[in-house]
Amino acid sequence: MTYFLAQVLNGLSYGLVLSLIAAGFAIVFTSTGVLNFAHGSVVLLGAYLVAVLHPTLGFWPSLLVGMAGSALVGVAINALLVRHLADQNAGTAAILMLGVDIVLLTELTRRIGNQVLTLGAPWGASVVRFGDVSLPTGRVVAAGVTVVAFAGLWYLFARTDLGVGMRAAAADGPTASLMGIRLTRTAATGWALAGVLAAVAGVFLTSFPAPGVAPTVALSAFAAIPAWVLGGFDSVPGAVVGGLVIGLTSALVTGYEGDLERFVGTGFGEVAPYVVMIVVLLVRPSGLLGSKEAVRV
Amino acid sequence: MSPPLLSVEHLDVVYDGTISALSDVSLTVDEGQVVAVLGSNGAGKTSLLRAVSRALGSYGGAVTGGTVRFAGADLAGLDTAAVVARGLVQVPEGRRVFRDLTVEENLRAGGYTVRDARARAQARDRVFDLFPILAERRDQPGGLLSGGQQQMLAMGRALMVSPRLLLLDEPSLGLAPLLVDQIGEIITEINRQGTAVLLIEQNAVMGLRVADAASVLEVGRVTAAGSAAELAASDEVQERYLGVAVPVVATEPVLDQPAIPTAEPPQRLRVEGLTVRFGGITALSEVSFTVEPGTVHALIGPNGAGKSTLVNVLGGAYRATEGTVHYGDEELTALPAHRVAGLGVARTFQNISLALEDTVEDNLLVGRHRLMRAGVVSGAWRTPRVRREEREHRETVAGIAELLGIGHLLRTPVHTLAYGDRKRVEMGRALAARPSLLLLDEPVAGMTHGESQDMADTIRQVRRDLGLSIVLVEHDMPFVMGLAEQVTVLDFGKKIAEGTPAQVQRDPEVVRAYLGAAAA
Numbered sequence: 083m084t085y086f087l088a089q090v091l092n093g094l095s096y097g098l099v100l101s102l103i104a105a106g107f108a109i110v111f112t113s114t115g116v117l118n119f120a121h122g123s124v125v126l127l128g129a130y131l132v133a134v135l136h137p138t139l140g141f142w143p144s145l146l147v148g149m150a151g152s153a154l155v156g157v158a159i160n161a162l163l164v165r166h167l168a169d170q171n172a173g174t175a176a177i178l179m180l181g182v183d184i185v186l187l188t189e190l191t192r193r194i195g196n197q198v199l200t201l202g203a204p205w206g207a208s209v210v211r212f213g214d215v216s217l218p219t220g221r222v223v224a225a226g227v228t229v230v231a232f233a234g235l236w237y238l239f240a241r242t243d244l245g246v247g248m249r250a251a252a253a254d255g256p257t258a259s260l261m262g263i264r265l266t267r268t269a270a271t272g273w274a275l276a277g278v279l280a281a282v283a284g285v286f287l288t289s290f291p292a293p294g295v296a297p298t299v300a301l302s303a304f305a306a307i308p309a310w311v312l313g314g315f316d317s318v319p320g321a322v323v324g325g326l327v328i329g330l331t332s333a334l335v336t337g338y339e340g341d342l343e344r345f346v347g348t349g350f351g352e353v354a355p356y357v358v359m360i361v362v363l364l365v366r367p368s369g370l371l372g373s374k375e376a377v378r379v
Numbered sequence: 380m381s382p383p384l385l386s387v388e389h390l391d392v393v394y395d396g397t398i399s400a401l402s403d404v405s406l407t408v409d410e411g412q413v414v415a416v417l418g419s420n421g422a423g424k425t426s427l428l429r430a431v432s433r434a435l436g437s438y439g440g441a442v443t444g445g446t447v448r449f450a451g452a453d454l455a456g457l458d459t460a461a462v463v464a465r466g467l468v469q470v471p472e473g474r475r476v477f478r479d480l481t482v483e484e485n486l487r488a489g490g491y492t493v494r495d496a497r498a499r500a501q502a503r504d505r506v507f508d509l510f511p512i513l514a515e516r517r518d519q520p521g522g523l524l525s526g527g528q529q530q531m532l533a534m535g536r537a538l539m540v541s542p543r544l545l546l547l548d549e550p551s552l553g554l555a556p557l558l559v560d561q562i563g564e565i566i567t568e569i570n571r572q573g574t575a576v577l578l579i580e581q582n583a584v585m586g587l588r589v590a591d592a593a594s595v596l597e598v599g600r601v602t603a604a605g606s607a608a609e610l611a612a613s614d615e616v617q618e619r620y621l622g623v624a625v626p627v628v629a630t631e632p633v634l635d636q637p638a639i640p641t642a643e644p645p646q647r648l649r650v651e652g653l654t655v656r657f658g659g660i661t662a663l664s665e666v667s668f669t670v671e672p673g674t675v676h677a678l679i680g681p682n683g684a685g686k687s688t689l690v691n692v693l694g695g696a697y698r699a700t701e702g703t704v705h706y707g708d709e710e711l712t713a714l715p716a717h718r719v720a721g722l723g724v725a726r727t728f729q730n731i732s733l734a735l736e737d738t739v740e741d742n743l744l745v746g747r748h749r750l751m752r753a754g755v756v757s758g759a760w761r762t763p764r765v766r767r768e769e770r771e772h773r774e775t776v777a778g779i780a781e782l783l784g785i786g787h788l789l790r791t792p793v794h795t796l797a798y799g800d801r802k803r804v805e806m807g808r809a810l811a812a813r814p815s816l817l818l819l820d821e822p823v824a825g826m827t828h829g830e831s832q833d834m835a836d837t838i839r840q841v842r843r844d845l846g847l848s849i850v851l852v853e854h855d856m857p858f859v860m861g862l863a864e865q866v867t868v869l870d871f872g873k874k875i876a877e878g879t880p881a882q883v884q885r886d887p888e889v890v891r892a893y894l895g896a897a898a899a
Binding site (some may be wrong): 095241246247249251253254255256257259260261262263264373 | 429432437438458459460462463465469470471475477478479480483484487488489491492536537540805
């Protein structure tokens with residue numbers, strides 16, 4: 083029972099980190115219609131900035147710089163590349179983002195090399211005990227921060243003019259612009275938000291029990307893709323639910339790998355999220371909370 | 380005399396660098412005035428509004444000549460947001476409310492540029508005063524509002540910036556007459572409170588009733604302008620847009636032998652106790668009627684009456700929850716859509732669903748699909764039999780195009796065609812399947828009176844030459860009256876009347892539900 087509980091807590095806290103990344107995917111998609119396949123590199127970039135800056139600036143200031151840096155890169159990708167695409171469609175933009183991902187990832191890999199950089203996070207490798215169950219402190223902090231971040235996002239989208247304007251622009255851009263909402267501005271805000279979330283997620287993805295900042299982090303960030311798709315491409319609440327589902331699934335499957343080995347062999351933990359995603363999409367093609375494309379005949 | 384609030388001078392607008400939408404258009408709107416711009420589809424009315432609200436760019440259009448001045452300042456070089464900040468705001472065609480945002484959030488988005496919280500609260504109170512129903516439904520998503528309420532929300536959303544000039548694009552489009560009257564009164568009230576209005580309308584009656592002055596736009600040029608009273612009295616406007624001179628043609632069942640025989644003779648269509656529910660909503664409730672072979676049968680009713688749902692059941696796109704539909708001896712409701720087509724039932728779509736990049740001929744050939752015999756293999760080898768078959772299909776399609784008056788457009792890509800011609804292609808594709816029963820879903824939606832008369836002639840001709848049954852869904856009442864032998868009237872998913880056009884027209888229930896106060 084204790085073991086099960088540990089796996090559940092582990093899965094939920096990991097799932098929250100994934101949902102931060104998935105929310106970034108969803109926000110960029112709703113604000114500019116781009117499937118941002120460079121998001122994984124932006125996650126790595128945030129963590130990398132913190133890792134190289136913390137010896138001089140200290141952890142918290144470098145976290146701020148990391149957030150700002152990732153946000154800025156996102157805004158720049160949108161302003162310099164996406165907006166100038168000769169052919170504005172989702173397919174072209176997605177290919178462009180794959181290209182951007184390769185460029186960013188190659189540069190970061192060149193800088194990091196074979197090292198595994200440390201973050202210098204104050205929680206280090208410490209562990210919190212809840213009765214018999216223990217959880218890395220980093221994960222506990224991550225859960226708290228994520229909950230606060232999503233509360234902030236909810237407030238932004240439900241209560242502020244900017245957020246309502248962003249939702250209006252996402253729903254129907256040309257009409258929103260007739261209201262004086264500048265689409266370039268809502269788009270930039272979306273990319274910046276996604277960048278900030280990516281940097282925060284990057285820090286938690288590379289905290290203990292992960293070894294530290296290495297180029298493979300960009301790949302593990304892609305574990306958030308099934309969470310994003312599962313929740314629905316255009317839904318931030320969907321990203322949260324999707325993240326939790328995927329987090330739990332992979333924690334439980336990995337945790338009980340020994341019992342499952344007879345049926346599916348080892349390493350199924352990495353496959354399981356995609357299996358769950360496919361099963362959900364078969365039943366709900368637009369994801370758990372995604373908006374259905376309503377077609378009137 | 381003070382300078383006009385809005386002055387458009389010698390305006391030229393071009394799309395994609397080549398297609399001219401407006402040339403040499405001039406008009407003015409004075410402070411406190413309501414000005415209407417009338418014209419048929421493709422006349423350039425929406426382009427004019429977009430040029431004024433500086434939204435052309437997002438549609439690939441550009442102003443290539445002339446000026447637009449608002450409150451004395453040239454608008455060239457400003458973006459839409461800057462124009463909105465100066466007090467000039469456009470309500471787009473088709474309402475376009477944000478469906479997932481609540482009424483209140485829709486209004487909030489409308490007031491996005493207003494930074495002063497008090498001004499915004501005042502504007503919102505004014506909108507709620509003007510449209511009490513919006514205050515009542517403030518927490519509901521915009522998508523749940525009815526068509527008329529969505530139009531109110533779209534107007535309220537624009538009023539959030541307390542504009543000096545309001546641009547309205549077809550506010551009455553697709554609304555029942557009762558609602559059109561109401562929208563007209565609201566426009567007058569908005570104007571009385573001090574906002575000038577530039578109104579685009581196909582519904583000339585409504586446009587001229589609320590406007591002080593008006594211009595008629597045709598193929599990108601102003602062909603008439605003056606006070607609303609002058610224009611309403613002019614012969615040209617009377618005939619073209621008000622339909623005054625055109626008498627209603629009474630139709631007799633035509634017994635001529637069809638020139639091009641249909642594949643099978645038309646059968647009797649029997650709809651019995653048809654009920655369709657979506658989730659908790661009942662779209663159709665126990666509707667029964669019969670369409671006699673070879674007749675034109677109209678289904679009419681206000682928005683949301685369930686007309687399109689019914690067509691979708693007849694065509695096989697929706698499933699019936701209860702009840703049956705028989706075509707001859709076959710039960711339509713038990714068959715998938717492609718099998719329904721195999722029985723000789725073809726339909727058109729309300730919002731036109733054509734392959735835009737392909738030619739008219741190719742679009743029509745799609746309709747021949749069920750009659751094509753050649754398989755993939757013989758098609759790939761282009762055997763003589765295949766070539767002969769293809770030639771026959773092309774000839775048939777050409778004949779149909781000729782019948783519909785689009786014979787000269789066969790090689791033209793559909794995206795370059797005007798709206799009325801697209802409607803004809805849509806009908807042609809259905810006819811290409813050689814149906815014995817043709818379902819027409821709003822064939823004249825969005826057309827002017829003159830255009831819909833042409834379409835009525837075409838439909839008569841098709842019926843006469845091809846000898847088929849036609850089920851016609853419309854809310855354009857006069858159109859149906861001159862065309863159908865039998866009319867079934869739906870309201871809120873129920874059949875409320877049935878009979879000949881003359882009988883239905885006199886039915887008090889129909890007058891109340893459909894024609895609104897003005898006709899009662």
